Amino acid sequence: MAAPNGAPLGADSEPRRALRVALLGCGVVGTQVVRLLTQQRADLAARVGAPLELVGVAVRDLTIAREGVDPALLTTDAAGLVERADIVVEVMGGIEPARSLMLSAIAAGASVVTANKALLAADSPTLYAAAEAAGVDLYFEAAVAAAIPLVRPVRESLAGDRIKRILGIVNGTTNYVLDQMATEGLDLDLAVKQAQQLGYAEADPTADVGGYDAAAKAAILASLAFHTRVPLASVHREGITGITADDVAWAGRTGHVVKLLAIAERTDDGVSVRVHPALVPASHPLAGVHGAFNAVFVEAEAAGELMFYGRGAGGAPTASAIMGDVVSVARHRVLGGRGPVESKYADLPMLPASAAITRYQMRLDVADRPGVLSQVAAVLAGHGVSIEAVRQAPQPVGLDGEVAPAASLAHLIITTHAATDAALAATVAAIAELDSVTRVVSVLRVEGA
Known part of the structure; x- marks a missing residue:
């Protein structure tokens, strides 16, 4: 009335x-x-x-x-x-x-x-x-x-559950840029300029392409999900500035899509929060998130896996x-009444990014001669990392940007099984020192498999 x-x-x-x-x-x-x-x-x-x-x-x-x-x-x-x-x-x-x-x-x-x-x-x-x-x-x-209802479900609707993992795309600008690189074949700079023209990116796009915006959001979500204060400094951050059109093209050839992901995980040892570009299998729902849209998976013990999708930016x-x-x-x-207050009772320790369990896909230019693959495999085995798949492609791009003669170089694409990020990083460093390896062309994590 x-x-x-x-x-x-x-x-x-x-x-x-x-x-x-x-x-x-x-x-x-x-x-x-x-x-x-x-x-x-x-x-x-x-x-x-x-x-x-x-x-x-x-x-x-x-x-x-x-x-x-x-x-x-x-x-x-x-x-x-x-x-x-x-x-x-x-x-x-x-x-x-x-x-x-x-x-x-x-x-x-x-x-x-x-x-x-x-x-x-x-x-x-x-x-x-x-x-x-x-x-x-x-x-x-x-x-x-x-517009995506995400904070309220995490801190209220799931307050009676135990959240284990959050995985998602939380920055619409970078998703638009990577999507244009994948669908239109644009390089990074041109895709960013297009995003600026459409109002998706600021005149200075550093906060987006550098991963700073996504890192801040990851810190907020992790704090709510794990009832622990997660300082921004504890979030491992990598942007998309190192992603090339070649990376995106090869991702498609191997059945993946490149996405900038925010990942927050709770383990028996503590909390790990990271933001970085990653290869997502084309069959995963996140691979189908196009344009400036966001999508986030929240995995809880009782509720299982929940997906939140929608426009993550705009007036x-x-x-x-x-x-x-x-x-x-x-x-x-x-x-009368009040909303939720800060929940920090768990006070879980922050884990370094090196402790995260992930998979790598590395692309190498190597000498095209017998025994090279066994040398690379030996390095992987020596670091406790096993190979999931290996693929050889002809005529890699040489150091001068020209296509190398097929007889001199081979292009190897190696995908590993899961291991700690520290072990995988050490493996890549050791492989780069092999005489038979001309260069490590690209290294990307693989998530969502």
Whole structure:
């Protein structure tokens, strides 16, 4: 039931006071948040039990026109804005001033909704502690996979289960780039430029192609899944800057697709979290994730394997996840109760990437003479690594970039069985020292088999 002015009624049949929402940042995501708050005002009020009133939008430059945003809402006084809000939505990004503003909002009694994966990965314990001390909510669904509901299932829906592994694509930009390299035959630089033209990549794509964005998301997910603080520094990170068109082409020839994967695993010894490019078998569902989409597998003891798929970036998808959080924290303010607090009781040790169990596919240019394969196999055996498959291709590319005469060189593609990353890396280093090996052309991990 509603009051004559449309405001929801409380238990005492009196209209509830509107909850004041402050927005920090008004870029692509921020403008979509404003749109949803404005266009869905009546529905949101009905779902929450009280109206949501946007009281201000903090920006750096008042002169920039923002489509669909009332200029009267814009302010450069972010500090003053957060002190008069019930709910603060932060989409400005970066560490500072975002952290200071969120802490000020929490201290003033406001609940916070953020999409800031960099800050959460770098200093979530500070934010958690402040929110718990103030008795307010800290929600961040949009920080990991935009519109894909992933944070809530991991920290709430699976709270009664034991998560063993998370494996997935959590960066839409790199997935688009690698997909274009595979389907259109583009080299890395051209695919990145195309992603920039379409708005998938920033002018400086380092955070994406360098794996930094995916590493931050992996740290957040691992912390939630394993009830352990996972510092960003503990996440092994490799980007896709070393991936060539030749790597992608050979992946297809051997029945694989190259993907940038985030992998978090819980073992008897501790927690391993890593981000790196890997070969995924063409039969695996992740191999079919195209464009700027994300997909994440969560493996739990009781639930088994769950897959989450959807748009992992973009203004509207990210705003959708933010508004879901806004409704949740708003309901708590109207009806009472609180959302989840930090769960760090397990306090599991962090394992180095060298301890991870994985498989390698290495491509070698070798002398085309009898006995070379047995030499390579002996090195593998000496390091406790067994061969799963070996393939020889004619006419490898020589050191000068020209196709080498078939009589002089052979191109070997060797896929190993599972071993520790340390053992595999040592094996590759030893193989590179063999006189019969002209060069190690490429080494990629194989995941998802």
